Amino acid sequence: MAQKSFREAINEALHEEMARDDTVFVIGEDIAGGTGGDGEEDAWGGVMGVTKGLLGRFGSNRVIDTPISEMSYIGAAVGAAATGMRPVAELMFCDFAGCCFDQLMNQAAKLRYMLGGQAKVPLVVRMQCGGGFNAAAQHSQTLHALFTHIPGLKVVMPSNPRDAKGLLVEAIRDDDPVMFMEHKFMYDDKGDVPDEPYTIPLGIADYTRDGEDVTICALGRMVNLSNQAADELAKEGIACTVVDLRCTSPLDEESVLESLEETGRLVIVDEGYPRCGFAADVAALAARSGFGYLKAPVQTVTPPHTTIPFAPILEELYIPDVDRIKQAVKATLA
Amino acid sequence: MTNSIHAITMPKLGLSMTEGAVVEWRVDIGGEVKPGELIADIETSKIVNELEAQVSGALRRTVVETGVEVPVGALIAVVADADVPDASIDSFISRYTGDDGVASEPAEAPGISDVPEIQEERSSSPATGQPSAAIPESLLGDYDPQAVFASHHAHKLARRLGINLAAISGTGRAGRISKTDVEDAVKVAGGSIAPAPAVVPKPAATGGPVRTTPVARRLAKQHGIDLSDVQPTGTRGRITKGDVLRFIDRAQPTAATAAMPATESPVPNPFHEHSLSPVRKVIADRLSDSKRTAPHFRLSVDVIIDKLLELRRDIEQGGSETRVSVNDMLVRAAALALAQHPEVNIQFDGQAVRGFAHADIAVAVALDEGLVTPIVRRADQKGLIEIAGELAGLVERARIGKLMPDEFQGGTFTLSNLGMFGIKSFDAIINPPQAAIMAVGKAERRLYVGEGDSGRVATFMTVTLSCDHRVIDGAMGAGFLQTFKDILHHPGRLLL
Incomplete structure (x- = not known):
């Protein structure tokens, strides 16, 4: 292709x-x-x-x-x-x-x-x-x-x-x-990318990694960082499912909950502001509809609730990275 | 019956008042009250107010002890007709809910005991191995995964149990088959996959008027801990589960101390412990805040006050009915100096500086309960007699706890005099939002080097000015102090 x-x-x-x-x-x-x-x-x-x-x-x-x-x-x-x-x-x-x-x-x-x-x-x-x-x-x-x-x-x-x-x-x-x-x-x-036209339905998530220990939910660029984190964690014996939600509206709740049922552990990675955001929304979904599955507190990896800094060093600290995702995954296993 | 029972609650006596304490009940239990009659004295930050009855009846019960702080709106007493039975009063108190929602709830709160809690993980967790399953014949078989739109976990379950997904219809978005669809199809066809999770009822929460989380309250009860001994760290001053656990940790003797022979323990020094009075608490909060946030620097100057003392004697001999003290003269002198140095006559809240047209001089007055600082307003526009009379009135009202809030709140400058205690000199902590405070030591005869290097004797007084360096620089403070000293050296100016 x-x-x-x-x-x-x-x-x-x-x-x-x-x-x-x-x-x-x-x-x-x-x-x-x-x-x-x-x-x-x-x-x-x-x-x-x-x-x-x-x-x-x-x-x-x-x-x-x-x-x-x-x-x-x-x-x-x-x-x-x-x-x-x-x-x-x-x-x-x-x-x-x-x-x-x-x-x-x-x-x-x-x-x-x-x-x-x-x-x-x-x-x-x-x-x-x-x-x-x-x-x-x-x-x-x-x-x-x-x-x-x-x-x-x-x-x-x-x-x-x-x-x-x-x-x-x-x-x-x-x-x-x-x-x-x-x-x-x-x-x-x-x-x-296939040359011919094709469509992907809205509100259907994709599992970009498949593992039974921890579920990582993400969107956009954060999916790539989560994939990288999952690959590195796999070498340490930790198997992660990465759920690429693709859409926040409609949200594929089923794909999140089915994976959570299997893993019992949830990490949500998002580049948006944390308050009332995607990470909080999916965490609430887990608390509301997946409470019985949870074996550990849900972890979120987001920027702090501040304006994005201009200083490159601060911006680098601000945006979620692979290390922070790995730490969050390990926190659900601690 | 309940409508003839009246709750008496902690009143809100000022905008900033959040809690208060009953100092004294003015009516005995059983005593009759009518609207407008005094029920109790309420102490808040620095003032004692009188609480009047709004209703008539007998004071049947007091709910708080004197001296104990409770939040505004909390129940403090119950008034009811004499024929209302005690049992009704008891149930009224136990059911009473204040406006702030801090309430004692009945021990068996309805609804709470109905909340189910999942105690165990699902026994069908894939990690534990083979789920116990009975799949009906009609659903068994192979299928083409590419041709069936199903979720990842629906495919996974189908593969493991040998289910033909093509035989199942999806209810999900775009017709997708979910794992639940598979489970439902098995159930409908008469099979089974996993038992439902066990559900046990949650124990009922018990209630109480203390500010705690429900879990902390339960934990404290289990361990027989008095919650008033626990240091709260939670939001809105609530005691959390963690606070109780820390308390338990500390209360348990460590292995080392437990093993120590009893004979070696020192004779304990008996002590008395009491919580801070509202006045003390305000002083503690405001002054530690000031010392922490305002960078203080101090300037000291020696002032010769022989002429000042002479002037005072003259005024006294002039037959004035009002006694003018040295302190009154210092208030006037400070006010005149501030009028010439408006950059010191300010308030600062950390953001903006307020420069004032007139000098409102606060004077520190020591009371048994703690310090108060009544204010002589517009002291730069008042004569010595007027200042003396006003200050005497303020001090008298402060002594009996009857100062009104606007008589001690605000001010642009503070004067603190410890000369009468024989203190030579000291420095004081700024009284926020003011930016400077003057500390006055005792008047004493001192030998000094005068003109022509000759030894002289004069009456001296050491004055120390503490300034907030964020808004007052050294030279500004020094300039003010110079003017102040100059006025005292030429005290006739105080009469202008």
Whole structure:
């Protein structure tokens, strides 16, 4: 199977879906490059090169550069979705959600419900998340919990190129608004990606490692760190199951609980803020529905509840790493 | 009957009041009270207030002992008509719930004993080996794992028990077969996989008005521990299970001490232990906070006060009805100096500095119960006679515990004088949120080197200023002290 990067996998999904369905279009800041200025069009293909090549193939009617106003173009995308299009909007950083949160929280998430199903909002908002780039407090957050909190929004965070393509195709074809979070650290990660179109259903987790001692739940980049921790622990005789949840909404509770029933020990790894976050949510699931399985207190590996520091040394300490995951696993066995 | 029983609770006498103690009951048990009549004296931080009855009836029961602090809103007494039986009063007390939710609950709290607790792990845990299973014929068989959408653990269970997953329909998201689907299908077809976990009832929790976690309370009861002896570390001052365990640990003699022969133990020194009074507690909290957070530095200066004493004699001989003391003169002098040095006439809360237009001078007064600092407001605008009269009134009210909160809270500067105890000089701890305090020693005749290197004698007094270095620098404090000294050397200015 062809090796492709995370960036190429997403690019391929966009190409395939735009070719398959002409109601699909992309919209965002600088996704075509050069609009309204003297610069070269499609020079980069968006700040991370994800939309490269779309402009030449589908034209500027379907690859729309916008002014720097999240409120306006996310609002436009919500409206387009409600009137029959399938927009894929790019929010450059998930941190900028603050500028368009009413459009997402009160419009996109609620229209279908408030209109009794007479309208639907088949919108995808792609956005970068994650720290480790020394990009400081306003460009490094991982805000999946913010979207997960809102009923009516689906939230996806892939951990590898293959899932990125399959989940994005599924998200575009889904009739509800989907927040699609791409960790900025992973665009160059390579993996097997089938050339032909395929989908991965939303809310179905994947076990990336299989072991009967401890269950590790994670999302996105944290899955890769958890895999690494599991591989190192396997050499010490500790067998971990790594549950890649893939989505926080809908959440695959079954996959968590079935593994927990087997292991009785749970570690949750997350890059989001700890309070009312993904780790707390899954820990609550274990306490609520898996209490009888637990042999040890649930461990969470998250950043501290503080703003992401700019100083590289502090940022390194801030983001969960393999050692902290290993310690947490061992704490459940102590 | 209950509606003629009235709860008397610890009143909230000020915004910051969270607890208080009954100093004295003003009515005997059985005595009649009417609305507006005194029931008790309540002591809070630094003041004693009177608690008046709002209802009429007989004081049937007092629930707290005098001198014991209880939270605001806690039940302290019960008033009811004389014909209400004692049993009703008892049950009223045992069922009483205060506004703050700190309540004594009945020993058999309904509902709590119904909470099930899983005592054992599931006996079908895969780690323990083969689950005991009886799989019906209809479900047995091979299947193609690629062709059936099932969860990892559904596949795993099917493989182990030889179940054909293709014969089972999934109820999960996107039609996925879960492990539960497999278990249910086996059950429906008349088979079995694992017994249900054993469930035992949880023992009922017992209640009490002490601030503890339920587990700590139960543990203390088991070990016969008086919870008031345990040091709480939990949230909102609660005693936790860990606190009780630590207490038990400490109470148990170690092997070494237990083995020590009794004859070698020293004769114990008898001691008396008591908890801090509210006044003492406030002093302890505020001053340790001040000493910890405010970097103190001290400046001392010797002042010759012969002219000051002369002025005082003149005033006395002038036939003034109000006696003006040296201390009154020092209050006036400090106020005038502060008016010239507004950078010292301040309050500081750790964030912002408040500069005041007038000098509100707090004067430390020693009482048996502890220190209070009544305040002479706008002392820079008041004459000596007025200051003397006002201060005498404040000290008198402080002695009988009748100071109002606004008479001792605030202030921009404090004066503390231990001269009457023969103290030569001392330094004082700043009274927050103020930023400086002046410590005055005794007046004494001293030999000193005067003009032309000749020996002279004069009446001296050593004054020490403690400053909070976060907001007052050395030169600022020194400038103020210089002005203060200058005024005392030219005491006529005190009359301006």
